Amino acid sequence: MDIKLIGTVVFAVIGLLVGLLEPIAALARTGNLVAATIIISLGLWIFRPGNIPYAAGCAVFLAGCLIAGLKYPVVMNGYSSSAIWVLIPALFFGYALQKTGLAKRIVYWTLKSIKPTYLTIILAWVFAGVVLSLLTPSATLRILTMTPIALGTVEACGLKFRSRGGSLICLTAFGMALLPGTGWYTGSLWGPIFIGMFPAELKVLGTPGAWLQANAPYWAVVTLLYIVVLNILLKPEQPLKLERHTFRAQYDELGGMSRDERIVMVVLVAAFAMFFTENIHHIPTVPIALAGFFLLIAFGVIKAPDINIGVNWDMILFLGALISLPAISVESGIAKWMAGFLDPFISAWAGSPVLFLIVFALIYWLIRFVDVSWGLATAALMAPIMVPLYNDFGIHPVIMGLLFTVAGDSFFFSYQQPFVVMSESVTKGDVWSPQNLSKGGLAYAAACLAALLIVAPYWKAIKFIP
Structure with a gap:
């Protein structure tokens, strides 16, 4: 059973249904089509069946957003950033x-x-x-x-x-x-x-x-x-x-x-x-x-x-698409629609900024068990929440960037972290055992959570959190 292929097909079917049925009433036709495109692209980026390049998902993502009616400067803005x-x-x-x-x-x-x-x-x-x-x-x-x-x-x-x-x-x-x-x-x-x-x-x-x-x-x-x-x-x-x-x-x-x-x-x-x-x-x-x-x-x-x-151009194409995603989410109305689901979470936790940062990190680590490409797609989709977090609660956007990084560098199992896979491939797997790798991942997680508590007073002093 090819789990990667099955996962990709599931995402593709869900995306096609969203595009054909337009079930998200809060979104116009353009928003539903962009949502469908994002879902299909996520399946290609996360599972990569047959080890296809990220560029395949980028092609679907960029073409789908343009077909949905978004303008070139919005869809391609990541590549000029x-x-x-x-x-x-x-x-x-x-x-x-x-x-x-x-x-x-x-x-x-x-x-x-x-x-x-x-x-x-x-x-x-x-x-x-x-x-x-x-x-x-x-x-x-x-x-x-x-x-x-x-x-x-x-x-x-x-x-x-x-x-x-x-x-x-x-x-x-x-x-x-x-x-x-x-x-x-x-x-x-x-x-x-x-x-x-x-x-x-x-x-x-x-x-x-x-x-x-x-x-x-x-x-x-x-x-x-x-x-x-x-x-x-x-x-x-x-x-x-x-x-x-x-x-x-x-x-x-x-x-x-x-x-x-x-x-x-x-x-x-x-x-x-x-x-x-x-x-x-x-x-x-x-x-x-x-x-x-x-x-x-x-x-x-x-x-x-x-x-x-000299450069992994496949990765450059992937990153350009992801950097475009926040602007695409705003232009298509998806960011505003998602805010309706995220605002209760933000309101419930962001009033206690340190607790919010810890809870956000824990949730993001759970997402990383699925979003194995460093959690970048999730970060791009979540980027619009930086606006209410900063305007309403005083949490500086670089703090959110830091949390995205905390998730991106995490590694509990090999498959979650491309850098771990890379290390094991160039050393024929002799660098560590799976059990010791998990201990390393736990050491990293413990260090990150403890550091949030230790550094929080400094962030308050420089007004990066309230």
């Missing part, structure tokens, strides 16, 4: 790090500089994760670099694959590839994606500075608590007894730093410095990212064939 034009050059930054070997050099340099113990290896992953996050927002690049090296570290330490100690090392590397960089706008893709989803009237609030203010303290606390709880749940059987030079040989095999590595280092450090000083020079993030992309081409690091393979 600043979010997309930050993501494209930023993903090429990650590709350049991988192509030149600079990302691997940074990780091995960190490891060869320590005397291996569980503590020092964990600290090395923290350092490597932060440095790579400063240089590229691509979590894919960081995971593809750090998890295979983490597995090699497990082997060098004489540990069994998938053991508690081995899983601790690998899940720490995985977490450090994902978590620390989420604290700033260009440290992960979440910032550009979720700010790109902000409703039009809240766009002015979606700045890199606001994202940094809300997220940096929170994800710093999450990172620390994740490490602590993970060490409790996966306490190693025995301490490591290795010499300082254990990882020096792997680093020496890389040879001297190449010309291309130096160019990438200079360009990305300069771009990062420009990102963080935007309030001084007032040059927006998009032209800075595009200028860095141009320099990598001009110096020959990125060549013509790399344009086709």
Whole structure:
């Protein structure tokens, strides 16, 4: 039985019935047709039968919205958004790090500089994760670099694959590839994606500075608590007894730093410095990212064939469609219709903002058992609720973006998290056992909920929540 195919067919049948029968009385014909289109597209995006590309769902989504009568500027607005034009050059930054070997050099340099113990290896992953996050927002690049090296570290330490100690090392590397960089706008893709989803009237609030203010303290606390709880749940059987030079040989095999590595280092450090000083020079993030992309081409690091393979264009098409979804929901009347169902929930909980954030996170984690593509489709559909949350209850939209990120990074089981699937595929599943992965997911969830309580007073002080 092909569950993915069955799920897709169920969504398609429901969508067709909505389109033909127009059962939502509160919506005009256009709204019903758009709702039908969204349902069918969600089935293709969530289940992906036969591993079809996201572009298939995008084609249905965009065509359906246009057939329903929506205008091109509304349907296609995601592809002209600043979010997309930050993501494209930023993903090429990650590709350049991988192509030149600079990302691997940074990780091995960190490891060869320590005397291996569980503590020092964990600290090395923290350092490597932060440095790579400063240089590229691509979590894919960081995971593809750090998890295979983490597995090699497990082997060098004489540990069994998938053991508690081995899983601790690998899940720490995985977490450090994902978590620390989420604290700033260009440290992960979440910032550009979720700010790109902000409703039009809240766009002015979606700045890199606001994202940094809300997220940096929170994800710093999450990172620390994740490490602590993970060490409790996966306490190693025995301490490591290795010499300082254990990882020096792997680093020496890389040879001297190449010309291309130096160019990438200079360009990305300069771009990062420009990102963080935007309030001084007032040059927006998009032209800075595009200028860095141009320099990598001009110096020959990125060549013509790399344009086709350096970025996952299927994912870019998917993200563009999702960033368009909030505006489409508003224009078609779906956002107003959904508000009728969501307003009672918002009114019941949003008066106690911390409790609301916790309940929202728990509900979103449940949704993630179905919406396995990082929960992005759900985030796009839910984006319009940012307006009443901000106008009526004083909850800043970047806080909602943070909650979307909390859900997007979650991983209780492999199938829920594409980054976990990616890690297991490049390491033949030797990085952790399913049981240890679930413990890692619980450590992440506990860290996120505890961090909400810890950081809430700070958010109140800066007036991001009442």
